[in-house]
Amino acid sequence: MxxxxxxxxxxxxxxxxxxxxxxxxxxxxxxxxxxxxxYQRDNIYFGPIFYAEFLKNMFHxxxxxxxxxHNQTRKAIVNRLQFPAENYITLIHKTAIVSPSSKIGHxxxxxxxxxxNADSLIGEHTIINTSSVVxxxxxxxxxxxxxxxxxxxxxVQVEDGVHIGxxxxxxxxxxxxxxxxIGxxxxxxDSIPASSIAVGVPARVKNKHMxxxx
Numbered sequence: 001m002x003x004x005x006x007x008x009x010x011x012x013x014x015x016x017x018x019x020x021x022x023x024x025x026x027x028x029x030x031x032x033x034x035x036x037x038x039y040q041r042d043n044i045y046f047g048p049i050f051y052a053e054f055l056k057n058m059f060h061x062x063x064x065x066x067x068x069x070h071n072q073t074r075k076a077i078v079n080r081l082q083f084p085a086e087n088y089i090t091l092i093h094k095t096a097i098v099s100p101s102s103k104i105g106h107x108x109x110x111x112x113x114x115x116x117n118a119d120s121l122i123g124e125h126t127i128i129n130t131s132s133v134v135x136x137x138x139x140x141x142x143x144x145x146x147x148x149x150x151x152x153x154x155x156v157q158v159e160d161g162v163h164i165g166x167x168x169x170x171x172x173x174x175x176x177x178x179x180x181x182i183g184x185x186x187x188x189x190d191s192i193p194a195s196s197i198a199v200g201v202p203a204r205v206k207n208k209h210m211x212x213x214x
Contacts, residue, residue, distance in 0.1 A: 002059050003089060004029035005067045006049055006077060012067035015109070018093050028062070029055055052081055063089035066107060066125060071143045071161045071179075074125050078107075085124060096128075105142065123160070132164075141178070159194070168203075 003019060005012050008030050019025050029045035031052055038047035038054075045055065056062050064087055066074045088107030092098060096110040099117050104110065105124035113131045116122060120134050123142035130148040134140060138152045141160035146152065150164045157175040158164070164176070165184035176182065177194030186203040196205045 001025045001089065002028045002062050004031060004045075004052060004055055004062060004064050006031045006052065006064060007066060007068040008032040008034070009068065011069040014111070015065060015067040015091065018091055018109070018111070021094055028059065031055075049077060049080070052083070056083070056087065063087065064107075065089050065091060065109075069127065069145060071145055071163060075143045075161070078125060088125070099136075111148075135172075147184070 001024060003025055005015055005027060016027060019027055027044065031047055031049045033048050035046050035048055038051050052064060066077055068074050085106040090104050090106055091109040093110060093112045095112045097115040098110060101118045102116045102120045104122045105126065107125040108122050110116060110128045111130040114128045116128065116134045118136040120136060120138045122128060122140045123144065125142055126140055126144040128134060128146050132146045132148060133151045135152055135154045137155040140158045143161045144158055145163045147164055147166040149166055150168045152158065152170050154172040156170050156172065159176060159178035161179035162176050164182045165186060167184055168182045168186045170176065170188040174188060175191040177192055177196065180192050180194060180196045180198065182188060182203060183199030186199055187201045188198065188203045192198045192205065195208050197207055198205050
């Protein structure tokens with residue numbers, strides 16, 4: 001499969017390595033607006049993001065992946081390109097554990113040693129990062145980032161745009177409102193309202209934050 005990666009920061013390096021494990025997949029382009037010209041080097045294209053349309057017309061089997069960790073930026077790019085969901089590839093590391101009863105949306109990724117257990121649902125363009133756990137019957141929305149070693153215990157509802165910090169834990173049956181941020185190492189024992197920042201053990205809402213552009 002031919003893949004164009006959007007974004008050329010640290011997160012895209014991890015995506016590149018993950019794709020390299022599958023000999024049937026080939027990265028044919030890196031697109032990032034910090035690249036001002038469109039050119040080809042070593043059989044790989046480089047250019048601004050708007051060249052995605054050009055490449056899609058050139059390679060009809062092309063799949064895209066947005067390799068950017070910032071949730072709002074991923075959403076802004078999806079809205080900008082206006083491509084159908086099926087144009088985005090879903091990536092699952094070979095060491096990830098994925099229940100056959102779970103569902104993973106287009107453009108999402110499960111990193112090394114992550115776990116998605118029974119009857120869980122992962123939305124589109126969501127990152128389940130290294131060694132994180134999504135337990136049974138949880139619902140994770142679109143444009144979410146579950147950071148390394150974070151744990152969502154059973155039946156947790158994580159709405160769109162949420163960022164769960166590294167090593168955080170959310171106890172069962174709670175809801176994390178859309179575009180909220182849970183601090184690294186936090187233990188969440190109560191549901192968190194939308195657009196909130198919650199930190200600490202137990203986690204407490206520190207303040208509300210703006211979600212401009214979402």
